[in-house]
Amino acid sequence: MTLHQALHHAPAERPRLHIGAFSYDSRGLEGRGSGASHPQQWGDEQVWGSKQRALFDTSHSPAQLLVRDVRGRDEGSYRCKVHFKGSPSWSQRITLSVKDPPGYPRIQDESGQRLEGPIGPYEDGTTVRMMCLSSGEPPPGLVWGGSGAGRGGAVQSDGSMSRTRLSIVASRDTAYTTITCSTTNSSSIAPLHTVSTILRVNLPPLEVKLQAPGAWVSAGQQSVFRCRVTGSSPEPVVQWWLGGRQLIPSTPSGFEGVNVSVSEVRLTLEPGDHGVPLVCKAFSPALPGTVLHDQLSLAVHFLPVATSTVEGGGMQAEVREGGSITFVCTVKANPDVYNITWYHNGRPLRARERGVRMVDSKLRLLNVTADMRGLYTCVGSNQEGDGQSNALNLNVKCKYSS
Structure with a gap:
């Protein structure tokens, strides 16, 4: 069976052709010589099948759309539209009737x-x-x-x-x-x-289910979140939001079964994303007013972020010989730290050392001597690893200096 479509313009104009669920595109082939690639032909598999029963044949004049193995569902009105590079578009309608043989329903x-x-x-x-x-x-x-x-x-x-x-x-x-x-x-x-x-x-979606890769994710590592939408027809529109900011899905929606679509987004989260809501919204494009969503509060594990200060505030660490001073280690971490270690010039301090007292996150130095001067840091440890603080430089003034 053939559907004729005359192309009266010069071949150099490289037309684009659209016939229903079929297209022929020869743009970009000008001046490439005999080694140029072939024009692109595309046919909707739902209409023409996986073996593509339709083919646009330009070896004849006029050119022809060839359809093999004609079926009853091919009956209908076909609109052929041709776009030219340097001329107005041209279109024509053709009605195809398919006759049934005797005894065929x-x-x-x-x-x-x-x-x-x-x-x-x-x-x-x-x-x-x-x-x-x-x-x-x-x-x-x-x-x-x-x-x-x-x-x-x-x-x-x-x-x-x-x-x-x-x-x-x-x-x-x-x-x-x-x-x-x-x-x-x-x-x-x-x-x-x-x-x-x-x-x-x-049909609108029946259920939207957001699935995390686990109970928590590690900051700085890429994690994949999935949104499973059930019951939408046609295929749903899926939108991702992170704390009010819309995200772009990492892959086109796929299918897990009849009326079950899955969308994925890949995120590399930071410590500041902990507790931020991740939302997946879905709706049928035919029923945009019916929206379902699911959300979860992100659980992001990250290395401890430690800050050492002098008790009472400030970063100036100065004390007279024989006096005392207290350092505080403030740690932000998820999960919580299980240990805080203090260091003096890179050497870990022990609670039983002379003049050293450690209570929770505080380091107290008593009867300070000149050999206690130097750099003090703290390190918080959790399941993600160790996080080191800034260094405080302790200046020990002579006991009898003015």
């Missing part, structure tokens, strides 16, 4: 439009009425079947034509169900020929 709606393959989408609660008819001598029998047969009527015969009607309510229960109509004869109950259609229904 046809499913159609009340207006006579053929219903094969995916049909709709319909709104939830809509009653879809369809008819199956076939001709032959003698008139063939007709049988409804499939996973969503609905309420089928009796078969009526008029001359050589047989017909039967069916009503089905579009709902979540009937979405994506297959409806078949088969012809039979009096000598056998086995179907002779069968056609089928699939009911599509606009």
